[in-house]
Amino acid sequence: MNVFLVETDKTGLQKFYEEIIGKFETYAPVEKFGKYDYKRISKLDECDPDSPIETTMSIKPLFFPKTAKVMKFKEDNTGTTISETDEDSLTGKRIILGVKHCDARGLQVLDQVYNWDYIDTDYQKRRGNTVIISTRCDKAGTQCFCTSLDYDVEKSDAHDIRIVNGLDGKIYIQAVTQKGEGFVKENISQQSAVGSQQSLEEIKKHYKSFEASFRLKMDYKEVNEKLQKLFDSPEFETVSSNCIGCNTCAFICPTCHCFKITDEKIKDTGVRYKSYDSCNNGYFTLMAGGHNPRPVKYRRWRQRALHKFVYYKERFGMNLCVGCGHCAISCPVNISIFDVVNQVAKV
Amino acid sequence: MDYSKKIQEIASKLFADNKINYFVGYKQNSFDDSQVPFLITDPAEIPKLVFTDRSVFNLANYLKPDHTKRKRVGLVVKGCDSRALNLMLTESQVKRENIYIIGICCEGVLNEKGEKAQNCVECVMPDPVVYDEMIGSPTGKREYTINADIRELATKALEERADYFESIFENCIRCNACRHSCPLCYCAKCCIDQETSTLYHGANTSSGAMHALMTWSLHLAGRCVDCRNCEKACPSHLPLHLLHKQNESVIYENFQQHLAGMEKDDRGAFYKYSLSDPDDFIL
Ligand code: SF4
Ligand code: SF4
Ligand code: SF4
Ligand code: SF4
Ligand code: SF4
Ligand code: SF4
Numbered sequence: 139m140n141v142f143l144v145e146t147d148k149t150g151l152q153k154f155y156e157e158i159i160g161k162f163e164t165y166a167p168v169e170k171f172g173k174y175d176y177k178r179i180s181k182l183d184e185c186d187p188d189s190p191i192e193t194t195m196s197i198k199p200l201f202f203p204k205t206a207k208v209m210k211f212k213e214d215n216t217g218t219t220i221s222e223t224d225e226d227s228l229t230g231k232r233i234i235l236g237v238k239h240c241d242a243r244g245l246q247v248l249d250q251v252y253n254w255d256y257i258d259t260d261y262q263k264r265r266g267n268t269v270i271i272s273t274r275c276d277k278a279g280t281q282c283f284c285t286s287l288d289y290d291v292e293k294s295d296a297h298d299i300r301i302v303n304g305l306d307g308k309i310y311i312q313a314v315t316q317k318g319e320g321f322v323k324e325n326i327s328q329q330s331a332v333g334s335q336q337s338l339e340e341i342k343k344h345y346k347s348f349e350a351s352f353r354l355k356m357d358y359k360e361v362n363e364k365l366q367k368l369f370d371s372p373e374f375e376t377v378s379s380n381c382i383g384c385n386t387c388a389f390i391c392p393t394c395h396c397f398k399i400t401d402e403k404i405k406d407t408g409v410r411y412k413s414y415d416s417c418n419n420g421y422f423t424l425m426a427g428g429h430n431p432r433p434v435k436y437r438r439w440r441q442r443a444l445h446k447f448v449y450y451k452e453r454f455g456m457n458l459c460v461g462c463g464h465c466a467i468s469c470p471v472n473i474s475i476f477d478v479v480n481q482v483a484k485v
Numbered sequence: 486m487d488y489s490k491k492i493q494e495i496a497s498k499l500f501a502d503n504k505i506n507y508f509v510g511y512k513q514n515s516f517d518d519s520q521v522p523f524l525i526t527d528p529a530e531i532p533k534l535v536f537t538d539r540s541v542f543n544l545a546n547y548l549k550p551d552h553t554k555r556k557r558v559g560l561v562v563k564g565c566d567s568r569a570l571n572l573m574l575t576e577s578q579v580k581r582e583n584i585y586i587i588g589i590c591c592e593g594v595l596n597e598k599g600e601k602a603q604n605c606v607e608c609v610m611p612d613p614v615v616y617d618e619m620i621g622s623p624t625g626k627r628e629y630t631i632n633a634d635i636r637e638l639a640t641k642a643l644e645e646r647a648d649y650f651e652s653i654f655e656n657c658i659r660c661n662a663c664r665h666s667c668p669l670c671y672c673a674k675c676c677i678d679q680e681t682s683t684l685y686h687g688a689n690t691s692s693g694a695m696h697a698l699m700t701w702s703l704h705l706a707g708r709c710v711d712c713r714n715c716e717k718a719c720p721s722h723l724p725l726h727l728l729h730k731q732n733e734s735v736i737y738e739n740f741q742q743h744l745a746g747m748e749k750d751d752r753g754a755f756y757k758y759s760l761s762d763p764d765d766f767i768l
């Protein structure tokens with residue numbers, strides 16, 4: 139990990155934000171009805187880069203939008219004509235402020251599947267055009283468990299730039315990727331002292347106290363190994379008994395990447411859309427002939443739990459759950475994947 | 486209001502007498518003082534059952550076959566929840582002999598901030614309207630009032646109202662938690678599901694959300710019992726009651742002060758016909 143460090147304070151950080159918001163297409167957490175979401179902003183006071191951890195959606199929709207036009211079509215007596223949609227060109231440079239560790243890691247996880255057998259070019263373009271700047275995340279939320287999984291929050295290079303609280307009101311702007319370093323050098327006018335040994339110590343300390351603030355901790359290796367053999371566990375039925383089978387947990391999850399294809403058609407013309415889907419939804423595996431291999435909800439929850447903690451890891455070497463806890467917060471009945479996998483693995 | 490012990494006793498008896506296969510009640514969350522619905526098939530779990538002013542859900546929702554497989558179920562309901570039961574019974578969604586209803590004379594539940602929930606402040610019927618066993622002392626029906634937020638909405642110009650609703654729908658993620666948490670949305674295939682739609686709202690856009698949610702609220706017009714299970718489920722905290730309460734107030738004023746599920750055999754406003762109904766209005 140290459141590190142480029144700038145020391146500043148609250149006012150300096152504010153100035154940095156203001157400057158870059160003026161220059162680039164910026165997204166940041168914006169409050170509505172008491173919940174936060176990443177929205178396009180044009181002024182700093184519209185958003186809160188240090189918003190509470192519990193945003194409704196992750197930053198996923200900025201890369202994999204909740205709905206996207208795939209194509210347009212028109213039918214007449216000569217057949218069907220297909221044409222390109224008028225979606226944006228995806229060439230503008232974007233920045234996202236206030237990004238949590240888990241959300242940023244989520245993108246690294248999504249990179250695997252979107253670079254796999256089929257390269258999703260829209261996703262790649264959005265990835266390439268975006269600089270990801272962190273929030274000052276220094277205390278875990280009630281449902282967070284990002285430090286318990288298969289990645290190291292402290293050494294992570296999932297953000298391009300991290301904003302870290304130091305001692306005595308000091309704030310560090312730390313570039314952790316080459317892209318981030320270029321961005322900081324280009325856009326920071328108050329070039330102050332670059333990373334001393336002492337500042338690095340302070341940052342280390344910051345992560346120590348961050349790690350200590352977690353309510354939820356698990357032994358990832360053990361859970362992963364046990365779950366590999368627990369496909370037939372009766373516990374899946376218990377843990378999913380009050381699940382109402384909505385789409386919430388998958389839609390808000392930073393790493394769920396399933397989508398469905400639907401058409402909106404009026405008379406002979408229409409648009410084909412690609413929108414989020416969820417394996418906890420009864421339609422997910424419903425086949426055209428009417429057969430449904432996952433007709434009951436515990437089988438759906440088993441798919442969710444094992445895809446997150448076993449299958450994806452087997453295929454791509456990364457856990458599909460990044461421990462953000464969004465699902466437990468947003469789930470109408472607070473089912474937490476942390477509890478689910480631990481309860482199943484406990485037996 | 487803490488009826489936990491009482492409910493545990495009744496549940497034990499129901500299991501001991503082999504009257505039920507499932508009991509649906511509440512369990513304490515481990516991380517704060519909120520609760521979640523709790524489905525039991527094993528009497529050993531009974532000591533975990535609780536009921537207090539944090540028991541906010543409408544458990545009638547778990548009578549859908551997905552959850553309790555049309556088996557015999559004991560469940561706890563508050564006034565509003567029991568009104569939904571009345572409708573589920575007339576609409577043949579559940580057999581009366583298959584359910585054992587513990588009705589609570591409700592003192593109101595709390596919202597996330599710890600204040601009395603808005604629907605409880607406005608509640609017209611806190612006592613259970615259908616039950617096998619009642620807990621608490623009934624306080625009777627209250628007067629129906631049309632609330633400030635609905636009255637205010639009605640005074641807004643049409644355009645302004647449309648803009649306001651649009652700003653709500655913008656934040657809808659089409660997760661369908663609202664529909665799946667409503668006990669009266671029991672259709673296995675729903676016309677607002679994206680999977681079943683080809684004409685409109687197939688996409689996750691705000692116009693799709695508007696179309697879907699308006700259709701949804703019209704299917705609940707004259708049936709919605711204001712339990713706000715849907716609103717509590719919404720991950721975006723959208724004020725969904727505005728849709729339902731607006732319908733409710735229009736129906737109350739135009740259709741002989743109808744309020745859904747208050748009496749046995751109530752069919753919901755749109756399934757009743759009376760010669761004295763005004764014919765100048767179709768919702
Ligand atoms: S499964 Fe839940 S905790 Fe894990 S990444 Fe998804 S939303 Fe976050
Ligand atoms: S958990 Fe379900 S919705 Fe999420 S990526 Fe896996 S299969 Fe798709
Ligand atoms: S959000 Fe909760 S209730 Fe909805 S499908 Fe996921 S676990 Fe089930
Ligand atoms: S609306 Fe009435 S019955 Fe329902 S929870 Fe509130 S006070 Fe109780
Ligand atoms: S629409 Fe909402 S408030 Fe009305 S009955 Fe259904 S869940 Fe309750
Ligand atoms: S629960 Fe809320 S976000 Fe989800 S579909 Fe309903 S209104 Fe939209």
